[in-house]
Amino acid sequence: MGTGTKDHAQLSDVFNEDEARVNWHDETLWFVRAKRDKAAHNIPEWEMLREIASQIKDNVLSDLHSYLLEFEANAQENGITVHWAADGEEHNRIVRQILKENGVDRIVKSKSMLTEECHLNEYLQQHDIEVIDTDLGERIVQLAEEPPSHIVLPCIHKKKEEIGELFHEHLGTPEGMSDPVFLTAAARVHLREKFITRRAAITGVNFAVAETGEFVVCTNEGNADMGAHLADVHIACMGIEKLVPQRKHLSVFLRLLARSATGQPITTYSSHFKKPRPRQTMHIVLVDNGRTKQLGRPDFRNSLKCIRCGACMNTCPVYRRSGGHSYHTAIAGPIGSILAPNLDMKQYADLPFASTLCGSCTNVCPVKINIHEQLYKWRQVIVKEGHADPAKSIAMKAMEFTLSSPSVYKIAGKTGRMVMKYAPFMVNNKLNLWYNQREMPEPPKQSFGEWYKQQDFSKEKTN
Amino acid sequence: MTSRAQILARVKENQPELKPLPPAELILSENWGKTPDTVQQQPASANAGQTLHNLEQFRSVLTTIGGALIEVPSYGEILEYLKEHYQAEQRIISTLPELSSIAEPGWENNDPHSLENVDLAIISAHFGVAENAALWITEDLMQQRVAPFICQQLAVVVSKNEILATMHDAYARIGEAEYGFGAFIAGPSKTADIEQSLVLGAHGPKGMTVFLIG
Numbered sequence: 001m002g003t004g005t006k007d008h009a010q011l012s013d014v015f016n017e018d019e020a021r022v023n024w025h026d027e028t029l030w031f032v033r034a035k036r037d038k039a040a041h042n043i044p045e046w047e048m049l050r051e052i053a054s055q056i057k058d059n060v061l062s063d064l065h066s067y068l069l070e071f072e073a074n075a076q077e078n079g080i081t082v083h084w085a086a087d088g089e090e091h092n093r094i095v096r097q098i099l100k101e102n103g104v105d106r107i108v109k110s111k112s113m114l115t116e117e118c119h120l121n122e123y124l125q126q127h128d129i130e131v132i133d134t135d136l137g138e139r140i141v142q143l144a145e146e147p148p149s150h151i152v153l154p155c156i157h158k159k160k161e162e163i164g165e166l167f168h169e170h171l172g173t174p175e176g177m178s179d180p181v182f183l184t185a186a187a188r189v190h191l192r193e194k195f196i197t198r199r200a201a202i203t204g205v206n207f208a209v210a211e212t213g214e215f216v217v218c219t220n221e222g223n224a225d226m227g228a229h230l231a232d233v234h235i236a237c238m239g240i241e242k243l244v245p246q247r248k249h250l251s252v253f254l255r256l257l258a259r260s261a262t263g264q265p266i267t268t269y270s271s272h273f274k275k276p277r278p279r280q281t282m283h284i285v286l287v288d289n290g291r292t293k294q295l296g297r298p299d300f301r302n303s304l305k306c307i308r309c310g311a312c313m314n315t316c317p318v319y320r321r322s323g324g325h326s327y328h329t330a331i332a333g334p335i336g337s338i339l340a341p342n343l344d345m346k347q348y349a350d351l352p353f354a355s356t357l358c359g360s361c362t363n364v365c366p367v368k369i370n371i372h373e374q375l376y377k378w379r380q381v382i383v384k385e386g387h388a389d390p391a392k393s394i395a396m397k398a399m400e401f402t403l404s405s406p407s408v409y410k411i412a413g414k415t416g417r418m419v420m421k422y423a424p425f426m427v428n429n430k431l432n433l434w435y436n437q438r439e440m441p442e443p444p445k446q447s448f449g450e451w452y453k454q455q456d457f458s459k460e461k462t463n
Numbered sequence: 464m465t466s467r468a469q470i471l472a473r474v475k476e477n478q479p480e481l482k483p484l485p486p487a488e489l490i491l492s493e494n495w496g497k498t499p500d501t502v503q504q505q506p507a508s509a510n511a512g513q514t515l516h517n518l519e520q521f522r523s524v525l526t527t528i529g530g531a532l533i534e535v536p537s538y539g540e541i542l543e544y545l546k547e548h549y550q551a552e553q554r555i556i557s558t559l560p561e562l563s564s565i566a567e568p569g570w571e572n573n574d575p576h577s578l579e580n581v582d583l584a585i586i587s588a589h590f591g592v593a594e595n596a597a598l599w600i601t602e603d604l605m606q607q608r609v610a611p612f613i614c615q616q617l618a619v620v621v622s623k624n625e626i627l628a629t630m631h632d633a634y635a636r637i638g639e640a641e642y643g644f645g646a647f648i649a650g651p652s653k654t655a656d657i658e659q660s661l662v663l664g665a666h667g668p669k670g671m672t673v674f675l676i677g
Contacts, residue, residue, distance in 0.1 A: 028659055043594075048489075055485040062482040065475045084467035136665060137656035153656065160658045180660035188666060195666070196576055222612045222652040222667030229609035230575055240470065247637065248490055251630040254647070255594075265524055265595035266630075266649050269612075269667075275643035277608060288470045296477030 007350035007389070012322035015157075025157060026320040032153070033314040035263025036364065043255070053252050054368035057305035060243050061295060067210040067243045068286070074213025075284055078275045083285045088118030091287045095120060095202065095235055096127055098283055102233050104129075104200040108191075110217070110224035111135040112204030113151050113308060114237050114287060116330040120202075131202075132194045134223040136187050143170045149324025151331055152261045152310035157323050191223070201227030205238035205284075206307070207253055211246045214274035215284065218257060218267040225271055234276065235283045240291050241304040253307060256366040260309040294342045299377045303338045305367040312361035312371055318354050327351060334361035338374040341382065349387035352378035410449070417443045490631060517593040517626040518675075525596035528650035529663050530671040534623070538562065541585075541620065541674050549583060557585040558606045559620065571606040578607065584614035584668075588648075590625035591673070592633050597647035598673070599633060601640070608644050612652075617668040619648070623677045 006014075016022055040046045060067060072082045085091035091114075099107065107124075109115065109131055121131045121142075133142045137154035141147065143166045148154030155163070164178030173186045203224045208215040215236055217224045228234045244250060258264040276282035295301050313319045313333030324332035329340040329348060337351035352375045361371040382388050383396060402412045420443035464472075522532045535541055538561035545565055549555060556578070557566035562585055570578065578584075586605055588598035598619050602608055611617050627633055633647075652667030663669055 031659065052485045052489060055482070058482045059484045062479050064478050065471060068471065068474065084465070084470055086466040086469055090466060134666070135656070136654045140656065153659075155656055156659075160660075163657055180657035181662050183657055184654060184662040184665060188664065191666060192579075196579055220652070221654050221665035223665070225612040225646070226609070226666050229607075229612065240474070245484060247639075248487075248631075248634040251634040252490060255630050262655070264528070266592075266597050266647060268528075268649050268651070268653055270597070270647040272642070272645045274645070277643070286470070288466075288473070292470060292473035292477055295474065298479070301477075301479065 006328070008322065008326050008328070008354040009350070011326035011328060012354075015323040015326055016321070021159070022321055022323075024159075025323060028156065029314045029320045032262060033311070033364070036260055036311055036314065037263075039259035039263040039265065043259070049252060049256055050366055050368050053256055053307075053366055054305065056244060056249050056252060057367050058302070060245060061241070061301060061304055064240065064243070064295070067245060068240060070210040071208055071213055071243055072286075074211070076213070078213045080213065080276065080282045080284055083283060085285055085287045085289070087289045088120075088287070091115075091118045091237065091285055091289065092120050092123040094285050095237070096124060096129065098233065098235055099124075099129060099200055102200060102281075104198075104233065106130040106132075106198050107200045107202060108132050108134050108194050108198045108223075108227040108231070109202040110204065110219060110227055111138055111154070112202065112237050113331055114204060114239055114289075115202065116148065117289065118237075118287070120237075132191070132198070134191050134194065134227055135219070135221060136184065136191075136223075139187060139191065140166060143167075147325070147330065149332065150310060150313060151308050151333075157325065192226075195226045195230055198227070199231055200233040200235065201231035202235045202237060203228055205236050205242050206257065207244050207250055208238055208242050208284075209245075209247050209250065210243050212274065214247070214272050215242075216250060216254075217271050217273065218254075218269065219271075220264075220268045222269055225269055228271075228273070229277070232279070233281050233283070234273070235285065236273065237285045237287065240286050240288055241306075257307055257309055260311040260364065260366040290343045294339070297342070299381075300338060300342060300374055302369055303335065303342075303371075303374060305369055306335050306339075307367055309366055311364040311366065315360045315364050317356055317358065317360070322354065327354065334371045334375065335369070338371060338378060341378050345382060345385060346387050349382045350389065352376075352382060353389075353392065410447070413447045417445075417447075513628065514624070514626070517628050518623060520593040520628075521591055521596055521626045524594070525650065525673060528596055529653060529661075530596060530650040530673055532673050532675060534675045537676065538620075541676070544674075545583075545585070545618075553582040554580055555583045555585070556581050556610065556614070558604060558610075559585060559587060575607050575609040575613075578609060578613045581610075581614040583616045583618060584610045585618040585620065586611060587620040588625075589621075590627055590633070590636060591621050592628075592630060592647070593626055594629050595647075595649055596673075597630075597633075597649040599637065599645065599647055601642040601645040603642070605644075611646070611648060612667045614668055616670045616672070617648075617651070618672040618674060620674045620676055623675045626675075 075082050083094045124131050133139050140155040140163055149157040160178040167173040167183055168175050171186050171190050203217050205215045206218045254270055258267045312335050316334050319333040327336050329336050340348035340351050355375045357372050359372045402408055525532050555566050556570045588600045591598045651663045651671045652665045653663050654665035655661045
């Protein structure tokens with residue numbers, strides 16, 4: 001991602017340099033969150049839907065072995081070739097091999113966070129295969145040579161003027177033109193030519209049905225369908241956790257997905273791919289890439305229930321004000337912060353700390369993942385394993401020492417109040433990040449304990 | 464050890480103790496929010512009321528998501544409408560024999576790329592869903608999978624007696640039906656990727672008209 005060794009806090013600083021943009025980003029995502037609320041409140045049985053979705057996914061994870069075998073057998077029966085990839089590298093190799101066998105060196109790809117996770121685009125480009133992302137937002141960040149900053153709204157960090165400049169440079173639109181209708185129309189023409197001329201298409205998978213061997217891809221733009229139905233070769237890439245047991249279970253998830261994501265009652269297209277067209281070949285790549293490891297972590301396994309709606313990001317006060325790129329991983333925000341440490345605890349040690357633990361993510365999650373509790377648990381694991389920022393570890397140890405002894409706690413409180421009163425510069429300085437962009441609070445004159453001792457409660461007792 | 468064997472072995476080793484699926488009657492219930500024992504058979508008059516309610520909700524949601532609804536008693540009115548709104552030089556394809564007089568013949572077996580310049584595709588749907596204005600259309604009704612996506616404008620004919628309340632009803636209706644490809648289509652293709660400004664006509668149809676027939 002080209003973010004070097006910077007952590008979430010440092011990358012957030014970069015994003016926060018432009019305060020007006022941060023406010024705009026914050027408000028735009030909150031607007032999406034508000035639309036989600038409106039859509040959810042329109043369904044009286046919303047909470048029951050969440051509960052049922054959660055139970056279905058719990059069942060899937062507890063019987064994943066059988067469901068994977070059932071899905072594989074049914075997909076093969078349907079004429080789909082099924083591949084298994086232990087990690088991202090193997091996934092990329094499989095995709096390249098399929099393209100090679102078909103003599104294809106230019107492809108279209110619709111949105112797939114899995115291929116972002118596996119860095120498929122970079123890999124294929126290194127092997128002289130051109131990849132065109134066809135989701136408008138993804139195409140924009142691709143032209144800007146950036147990763148998506150949000151799993152549903154890939155270029156939510158970009159202003160229309162910047163997009164206008166990109167299109168002027170790459171698609172030849174008039175300079176200074178930034179009208180979204182005009183730019184979308186230009187992208188339509190640009191991408192239609194790609195759909196017509198590319199012989200292979202990659203799509204992601206939203207849900208795969210064990211019972212029938214079919215898979216469902218949801219888009220608003222229709223780009224997955226345009227790619228897949230025109231291509232000779234369709235490759236669908238999916239994590240092994242995307243399964244649902246039966247076709248009828250799709251009803252629950254399709255009711256939840258778009259409402260949670262953008263507040264729409266359903267995405268424009270919910271396409272059920274069951275068999276290839278005549279003369280078309282269809283492949284599914286089932287990818288592990290750390291998922292079986294996460295399945296073995298009791299505290300974190302239910303992060304695998306995620307259906308990638310992005311609701312936890314839209315509601316997160318930290319995500320909204322730090323931007324998706326500050327998470328330096330394919331899936332940003334609260335859910336990304338519990339998925340990433342599973343892949344590399346050291347590299348992503350900062351992410352579980354990029355949260356206020358307010359719990360809003362957990363409240364909006366359509367499959368009831370206890371996201372904020374898992375963030376809290378990751379912090380403990382990361383500190384125990386010695387991956388935490390040294391300053392954070394020392395602070396935590398000092399906190400533990402202070403809170404575990406009443407006398408130390410009292411002295412510390414008194415000292416704190418003295419310092420705040422007589423020497424505020426001791427804490428309010430550049431070395432203390434907490435006071436960065438904050439004002440000092442007025443120190444209380446005494447502690448609650450001291451105040452309590454002075455009170456005369458005898459009157460109240462007689463009442 | 465192949466990756467397949469390795470993944471399956473690790474899944475088996477790491478998956479938790481079996482947790483049951485929620486009761487099936489909850490998922491397919493037409494009475495969401497009620498418990499199974501309070502679900503009662505509705506009298507015929509209530510069904511008529513429900514049908515009307517479904518129609519109204521379908522119309523309202525379809526309009527909100529950028530589609531247009533036209534009620535017609537028969538195919539004759541659809542023909543009249545299309546003659547009024549489309550010129551002879553525009554390319555119109557249809558899967559419906561009732562509309563063959565205004566549509567191009569023989570497109571079904573051509574290369575799908577040849578549909579690149581289709582102005583209007585008119586197809587039919589099995590049913591619509593009131594809660595989200597989605598229409599369920601399978602491959603046999605599309606003739607070519609790409610047809611409803613590649614056209615500039617899409618029109619879908621659906622019987623007004625086939626508007627179901629929710630997605631649970633939808634999948635109950637689909638049941639174990641066999642298809643190679645099927646899609647719920649709800650309104651025209653759209654995007655809001657540029658500053659959350661909604662634009663109709665991303666890659667697929669710029670407009671969607673639903674003819675509610677009967």
